[in-house]
Amino acid sequence: MAPLLNAPAPNVSYFVPRVYPPAGTALNPQLDGKPIPTLFQPIKIRGVEFQNRIWVKLAGVLAEHGVDLIDISSSGNHPAQRVQAISSEPGYQVPFAAAVKEALDNKIRVAAVGRIHTATLAESVLNKGQADVILVGRMFLKNSSLVWTFAEELGVELHHSSQLGWPFKGRARAPTNTPVSEKK
Numbered sequence: 174m175a176p177l178l179n180a181p182a183p184n185v186s187y188f189v190p191r192v193y194p195p196a197g198t199a200l201n202p203q204l205d206g207k208p209i210p211t212l213f214q215p216i217k218i219r220g221v222e223f224q225n226r227i228w229v230k231l232a233g234v235l236a237e238h239g240v241d242l243i244d245i246s247s248s249g250n251h252p253a254q255r256v257q258a259i260s261s262e263p264g265y266q267v268p269f270a271a272a273v274k275e276a277l278d279n280k281i282r283v284a285a286v287g288r289i290h291t292a293t294l295a296e297s298v299l300n301k302g303q304a305d306v307i308l309v310g311r312m313f314l315k316n317s318s319l320v321w322t323f324a325e326e327l328g329v330e331l332h333h334s335s336q337l338g339w340p341f342k343g344r345a346r347a348p349t350n351t352p353v354s355e356k357k
Contacts, residue, residue, distance in 0.1 A: 232277055245283060267287060270284065274303065284306040286309075291323075321341055
């Protein structure tokens, strides 16, 4: 996690090897005893050094306890954060995802992020086995029709309701869905 988000929280124990993750994670119940769904539960790890590799160990523990997917991100989570120059390169965080995927020998699905702006880059990351899932955020803010942009770039056709195709193919050329009662 980003250094600005890694400030110690009061009364929160952080994961260290040989110690179970704290209550409030996907592995342990909440403090009131209710189970936490494993889907979309954030796990924060203090420290950003790749050499530490503590997060690889934690990912292994999470995989053993049923967590399906881990999103690998190294920076850019806080507006005051200074992101290194490497962050301007497309796919700059993919090597972190690839390292976790390789270290865990495909025991958990790994998501890659970080300036993955083109369909060809996303497809390349997936085809090389560097990640199982590509998560795209900022590009959807810039281009809300990114799914169609990626489809055009890859030369694939999307299947969707007729109305969703009107802005891209035109209303007259898009197939219509006429209710059976209106057909003659």
